Amino acid sequence: MPTQVNIERRRQAIYGWLLLSPAAILLTAFAFYPSMATLWTSLFSRGTRRRPTEFVGTENYADLFADPTFWKVATNNLIYAGATIPISIAIALGMALWANSKIPARGFVRTAYFTPTVLPMIAAANLWLFFYTPGLGVLDQIGALFGLPSVNWLGQPETALWAVIIVTIWKEAGFFMIFYLAALQTIPEDLKEAADIEGASRFTYTRRIVLPLLMPTTLFIMVNALINSVKLIDHLFILTKGGPNDASKLILYYIWEMAFAFFDAPQAAAMTILILLVLGIVAGVKFTILDKRTHYQ
Template sequence: MASEADLQRRRLSLYGWMLIAPALALMTVFAFAPAVMTFWESLFSRGTRRRPSVFTGLDNYADLFADPTFTKVVINNLIYSGITIPASIIIALSMALWANAKIPARGLVRIAYFTPTMLPMIAAANLWLFFYTPGFGLIDQITGLFGIGPTNWLGQPQTALGAVIVVTIWKEAGFYMIFYLAALQTIPPDLKEAARIEGAGRWYYTRRVVLPLLMPTTLFVLINALINSVKLIDHLFILTRGGPNDASKLILYWIWEMAFAYFDGVHAAAMTVLVLAALGLAAAFQFFVVDRRAHYR
């Protein structure tokens, strides 16, 4: 017969499985199963009524790597991520440090910083579409005061992606600020008082105490920013539709375009699998490498 310790261990194990069962069921239905089905679909050819799909292995992936649009979209997304992620984090941290300080109308400052986040994606994109309108938009009205002529910010390859990047930073920095603001309020005030007694200045205290204590929050924000950088699609519909000449086309928009504009579901599935694989590698790196160094000791 099993000992009392074994029975207790089994009860605890059963209790644990019962706790995670609802979340595991939802993840299976809405995440794991669709991912497996997408991978399976990516291994078949594009089927029609007259010519049903057949198993082709990795041919769809080879087609993607041979497509110049694939290279263009990946480079666009790398540039987009490489600018929006650090810029949003730095601006969010700066806003949080200021909004957490003892300044007049601190509540209004926090509301002003967070207001862009509350706007729906489509509304924010339409607002910036007005700002970018050549000759009549707010940006050209301001630059016109300095003698600079109208610029088609969204209609030329040199500026289209940069214009989208500006909108994203403006929209997301306030959202990330909330996490930093919450983390700053958990730092014991005794640490600041002790640093002041030891003669540490404000910059030294921020660099040596505050920033290390904020590393777990920074890691959390970094993962969210990375995920958001590959799922932008709302702004592109309103602002550029990936143009001109694919200058602002990003990964998720291209996946949607292949699947629903060109009805090429198999190549869209292959691209989705590549995105999931890249995010999985990033998550593994975060879990096994970065997370162990993110906590202050």
Template sequence: MQALTSHRHMQLYGALLLLPAAVLLATFAYLPTISTLINSLFLPGIRGEPPVFVGLENYQVLIQDATFWKVARNNLFYALGTIPTSIALALAMALFVNARLPGRGFVRMAYFTPTVLPMIAAANIWMFFYAPQIGLFNHLLDVVGINGPNWLGDPSVALFSVIMMTIWKEAGFFMIFYLAALQSIPPDLKEAADLEGTGRWSFFWRVTFPLLMPTTLFVMINALINAVRVVDHLFILTKGGPNNATNLLLYYVYENAFSFFDRPYAATITVIILLVLAIVATVKFTVLDRRIHYQ
């Protein structure tokens, strides 16, 4: 009897320790998720009337919404364009600054600078780079006699321009994770491999890369979340235009909620985004986790 109550005591104690985190998570993650889900089942209330329950009608509208599909496709291209490139670039930069080179502290800082800049500020800088006549890129292209495109105004180039900037911004951030992981690999592994005459390339693929897999998985999940979280630099650069050529999911949510004042429709898109993200993250963790070595 005594043992039972002391066991209960410990359980209560544990629950109390969890409480602060649980309250925060519930308030800012679970409750909003549930209220979004409920919201997506109503029509917007006009002129103070209460919202009308319509079931899955918003989802039917969504399926028939050509703009949504265009935005979703944009986002897919955006993800495919940014994630592999920024990860590869981050890894390359990390390998570079992890080597012994003069002034590597400075180089590390330089690579990390884009991450420190607020997105709005970075977007403004890139506005100047991309400006059609006076912009840096077209100015440089002019010098070699090429008539540069209208980077943000041409629907066929605009999404690519946004992707470019995202890679520039994200690669430095991911580099920090790779650098930390690289520094945790004991140097004697390289020495042991050197004694066996293992080439650099072979060592990278057989030792370094597998040992970096936990970091790669982490970075991949983060990059994916970032890819559907883009609002701020679209707001500065293109506002989703021209003709929705650069419109991405979360910006579309923002437009629906705060420009068209269709909150339930925005909630519907959000639910879809959450679902897709949850599925992808689950697959990544379950499939890849089995093949990854954690130290």
């Protein structure tokens, strides 16, 4: 006969599984199963009516590594992430420090900074077309005042990717500012008073006290910015469509193109698995190393 203690343990176990089941079901349906299905698809060849799919193992991955377009797109994404992440964080921090200070019309300043965030990326891209359009755009109109020639910002390999980067920074900085602003408001005023008593300058107070206390928030924003640098491609459909000559094509856009334009699902699945692998490594570094260095316990 089960004892009362065993019955209570079983009851608690059942209760725990009931609490866990909604999240487990959602993760299984929308994360684990799609990931495993994608991995399985990446191990087969592209099927046609005359030639059905065959198991090819890692051949799709080998083809990717031998594809110069893949390396071009991967390089573009590295440049895109390397520019958007630190610049967006720096601008967001600067805006948050200013919006948190005692300035006139502080509410208006916060609203103005946050407004680009509420715009869909498609709308933001269409808005920036008015800046980039050759001859008619705002940038060319300003340049004409100084006698500068017209520039096709989105049609030149040298400028297309950077034009896309600027749109992303403009869109993302206000969103990250909200997190910094919330974190700044949790810093006790006693620390500022103590710094003033010690004669610390505003710069010293910010560098020695504020920035270290904001490190957990910075890490959180950095991870989100990294994810966004992989998943944000909406503006590419409006601005450049990956051109010219793949100069602004990013990895997720290339996956979409491979799957739905070229109908090569195995190659698209292989690229997806590589992205998941990279993000998994980043997550592992974040949880095992960075969290210990940034959270103060």
